[in-house]
Amino acid sequence: MNCEHSRLYLSAYLDEELDVPGILVMQQHIDECHGCRAVLEQQASLRQALHDPALYAHPTPEFAERIRNQIRRAAQNDTESRFVSLMTPFRMGWYGWMRAAAVVGIALFIALPWAYRLRGSSERAIEEAVIAGHIRSLQAEHLVDIPSSNQHSVKPWFQGRLDFAPAVPDLGDAGWTLVGGRLDYIAGRTVAAVVYRRRLHDINVFIWPKSGAADETANPRYIQGYELLHWTRANMAYWVVSDLNRKELDEFADLLRRR
Amino acid sequence: MWPHFRAAYNLARWLTRSHDDAEDIVQEAFLRAFSACENLRGDAARPWLLAIVRNTSLNWMKRSGKIALAMGGEPELNDLREPSPDPEQSALISVDRDGVRRALEQLPVEFREALVLREIEGCSYKEIAEVAGIPLGTVMSRLSRGRDCLRRILASPAKETVT
Numbered sequence: 001m002n003c004e005h006s007r008l009y010l011s012a013y014l015d016e017e018l019d020v021p022g023i024l025v026m027q028q029h030i031d032e033c034h035g036c037r038a039v040l041e042q043q044a045s046l047r048q049a050l051h052d053p054a055l056y057a058h059p060t061p062e063f064a065e066r067i068r069n070q071i072r073r074a075a076q077n078d079t080e081s082r083f084v085s086l087m088t089p090f091r092m093g094w095y096g097w098m099r100a101a102a103v104v105g106i107a108l109f110i111a112l113p114w115a116y117r118l119r120g121s122s123e124r125a126i127e128e129a130v131i132a133g134h135i136r137s138l139q140a141e142h143l144v145d146i147p148s149s150n151q152h153s154v155k156p157w158f159q160g161r162l163d164f165a166p167a168v169p170d171l172g173d174a175g176w177t178l179v180g181g182r183l184d185y186i187a188g189r190t191v192a193a194v195v196y197r198r199r200l201h202d203i204n205v206f207i208w209p210k211s212g213a214a215d216e217t218a219n220p221r222y223i224q225g226y227e228l229l230h231w232t233r234a235n236m237a238y239w240v241v242s243d244l245n246r247k248e249l250d251e252f253a254d255l256l257r258r259r
Numbered sequence: 260m261w262p263h264f265r266a267a268y269n270l271a272r273w274l275t276r277s278h279d280d281a282e283d284i285v286q287e288a289f290l291r292a293f294s295a296c297e298n299l300r301g302d303a304a305r306p307w308l309l310a311i312v313r314n315t316s317l318n319w320m321k322r323s324g325k326i327a328l329a330m331g332g333e334p335e336l337n338d339l340r341e342p343s344p345d346p347e348q349s350a351l352i353s354v355d356r357d358g359v360r361r362a363l364e365q366l367p368v369e370f371r372e373a374l375v376l377r378e379i380e381g382c383s384y385k386e387i388a389e390v391a392g393i394p395l396g397t398v399m400s401r402l403s404r405g406r407d408c409l410r411r412i413l414a415s416p417a418k419e420t421v422t
Contacts, residue, residue, distance in 0.1 A: 007403070007407070008399075008400065008403055009399075009403075010403065011399070011402045011403040011406050012384075012399050012402070012403070015377065015384070015402070017383075017384045017399070039410070042352050042410050042414070043406055043410060045352065045354055046352065046354060046359075046406060046409060046410055046413065047378060047406075048354070049354035049355075049356070049359045050359060050363070050374070050378035050379060051378060051379075052356055052359070054356055055356070055359070055360060055363075055379055056269055056379055057268060057269045057272035057273060057281070058265065058268070058269070059264065059265060059268035059282070059285070063268075063282050063285075064264060066286075067264065067285065067286060067289055068261070070286070070289070070290065071261070071289065071293060074290065074293050075293075
């Protein structure tokens with residue numbers, strides 16, 4: 001054994017955590033090596049010093065009492081809750097829990113897809129209505145009721161015709177011309193349609209209130225050759241539909257959300 | 260669990276080097292330990308409880324920015340003030356109580372925890388491995404390096420007076 005190894009095992013030797021062959025090898029080396037013996041002596045006196053009871057950090061009696069009370073309280077709550085569970089009409093064993101879990105699982109299995117489909121179908125109906133509204137507005141030459149590129153004449157026009165005030169931001173500086181506003185009928189209610197144009201592409205923005213809805217942005221959809229964006233902000237549902245490409249329409253939607 | 264209350268405080272106190280932090284940590288650890296398993300008694304409870312105290316302490320210190328190192332790898336001693344020459348030739352090391360306390364407090368936390376658990380708490384290597392979540396071989400090397408480090412720190416002032 002060389003000194004490098006000896007130093008590594010010295011501390012375990014001191015702690016009597018070496019196996020018998022290890023102890024024998026160490027003993028032999030320490031007998032022969034003056035340097036390692038000195039280190040061992042230092043470590044032994046260091047160890048002695050560390051065993052000084054004054055180094056032990058004692059908690060204060062007040063703190064001990066506080067924790068003790070806390071444990072007692074926790075134990076009490078625990079017994080109380082156990083008592084409550086005893087009082088329930090039937091105590092469910094492991095088997096009972098399994099059965100209950102199975103029932104809940106089956107119920108969810110049936111109910112979830114159903115609820116999902118229900119929600120999905122209403123969402124899809126709105127999508128179709130929005131697309132239809134867009135197509136209608138282009139076909140019947142009835143794009144706008146109030147043709148104006150001035151937001152200050154479009155916005156007041158909605159007043160008195162709707163029970164909410166849709167945002168009509170002017171995005172002309174970003175290259176989105178405001179064409180005007182129109183009333184439309186979607187999902188069983190009158191909604192605001194604000195029309196913008198870029199190059200030859202018309203963009204319908206349908207807005208109506210949707211109270212209690214969380215702010216969220218739906219995945220973009222592509223239906224019948226139209227791009228369809230939808231999001232909810234501040235209890236208002238926004239649907240943007242156009243034959244413009246997705247990239248530009250996304251930029252438009254970002255602008256709209258920011259204003 | 261209760262019999263190890265003192266050990267819990269001692270470990271937390273040495274790890275955080277703060278009385279207030281140690282009390283908060285012990286309180287948190289005991290509530291966690293209690294909700295986890297109130298029935299654990301006897302010798303098995305000590306390393307289990309101390310492991311909770313240790314992890315709570317380290318999280319606490321990480322959160323409060325007192326240690327920035329990631330536990331797991333072996334600590335580097337380079338950052339530590341290296342009190343140069345190996346004092347093996349002079350058998351004298353200063354082992355007064357306050358000096359030892361200060362030296363222990365300035366050790367990197369991995370060495371400090373191993374030494375506190377071994378020397379002050381009197382844990383076996385196996386228990387230390389359990390508390391710190393490291394293999395036995397690592398316990399051995401951390402104790403060895405920790406002691407060496409401590410020895411060097413303590414030897415430097417004594418050496419000045421000797422030579």
